[in-house]
Amino acid sequence: MARKFFVGGNWKCNGTTEEVKKIVTTLNEAEVPSEDVVEVVVSPPFVFLNFVKSLLRSDFHVAAQNCWVRKGGAFTGEISAEMLVNLSIPWVIIGHSERRALLKESNEFVGDKVAYALSQGLKVIACIGETLEERESGSTMAVVAAQTKAIADKVTNWDNVVLAYEPVWAIGTGKVATPAQAQDVHRELRKWLSENVSGAIAESTRIIYGGSVNGANCKELAAQPDVDGFLVGGASLKPEFVDIIKSATLSCFFPLGNLASCFIGLDLMGNCFSARIIESPSNTD
Numbered sequence: 001m002a003r004k005f006f007v008g009g010n011w012k013c014n015g016t017t018e019e020v021k022k023i024v025t026t027l028n029e030a031e032v033p034s035e036d037v038v039e040v041v042v043s044p045p046f047v048f049l050n051f052v053k054s055l056l057r058s059d060f061h062v063a064a065q066n067c068w069v070r071k072g073g074a075f076t077g078e079i080s081a082e083m084l085v086n087l088s089i090p091w092v093i094i095g096h097s098e099r100r101a102l103l104k105e106s107n108e109f110v111g112d113k114v115a116y117a118l119s120q121g122l123k124v125i126a127c128i129g130e131t132l133e134e135r136e137s138g139s140t141m142a143v144v145a146a147q148t149k150a151i152a153d154k155v156t157n158w159d160n161v162v163l164a165y166e167p168v169w170a171i172g173t174g175k176v177a178t179p180a181q182a183q184d185v186h187r188e189l190r191k192w193l194s195e196n197v198s199g200a201i202a203e204s205t206r207i208i209y210g211g212s213v214n215g216a217n218c219k220e221l222a223a224q225p226d227v228d229g230f231l232v233g234g235a236s237l238k239p240e241f242v243d244i245i246k247s248a249t250l251s252c253f254f255p256l257g258n259l260a261s262c263f264i265g266l267d268l269m270g271n272c273f274s275a276r277i278i279e280s281p282s283n284t285d
């Protein structure tokens with residue numbers, strides 16, 4: 001079964017009522033591929049979730065940016081999975097690197113949160129990714145495998161999990177991973193899932209990329225075979241988010257041939273597409 005392209009917009013801790021309305025208007029007016037081709041989920045701050053949900057076109061969905069690890073109760077400042085379900089919020093982002101780093105969320109805590117959110121009926125965008133120091137020391141795969149294992153240890157049904165590979169050094173820095181770097185890690189993650197969970201889960205689980213994705217760099221990334229979409233931060237607040245959604249049609253293109261150092265192909269909509277051939281050797285570190 002083909003993996004449907006997934007584009008998430010993580011608005012993080014940004015926005016006023018007016019700004020939120022403006023973003024939603026842009027999204028509502030955009031002509032994008034159908035829901036059969038791309039699943040679009042935007043994640044406003046908690047206080048705007050219901051407001052965005054009420055204004056947003058019906059083919060786009062919303063996600064919370066976090067939820068509590070267990071059933072709600074005396075946990076001041078937290079939002080429970082049950083509350084999100086009660087408000088018909090279908091998705092939640094868990095394990096974002098900003099929470100891992102700033103709020104000290106451990107791999108195990110993230111695994112528990114993912115499992116609890118799933119048990120309550122939420123769909124989860126589970127984030128993993130290495131720091132610059134970890135990449136430079138050659139431990140990228142060990143780090144993302146440990147993060148994925150902590151999730152896999154607690155999760156039995158992966159149907160409602162999207163795995164977001166977000167190298168920390170690429171988040172908000174303008175330093176996007178090259179298509180080859182992203183593809184290498186995504187391929188290795190799929191192999192890890194195949195060897196440690198199951199071949200079927202590896203084939204069906206969407207692995208999306210996040211970190212300085214924008215309207216210009218999304219096309220080459222989207223064309224990588226193991227990149228099933230994006231989790232977008234800064235650019236999801238701008239009109240170029242629409243271009244990123246449209247890159248879904250490049251996720252499965254039909255090669256016509258090579259010309260100089262470019263692939264030439266047809267995308268799903270029949271548009272001609274070209275992408276620079278990446279000649280750098282595979283290297284995850």
Ligand SMILES: O=C[C@H](O)COP(=O)(O)O
Pocket residue numbers: 010096166170171172173174210211212213231232233234235
């Ligand atoms: O969740 C999204 C990521 O943190 C990426 O953020 P960014 O696109 O601003 O680099």
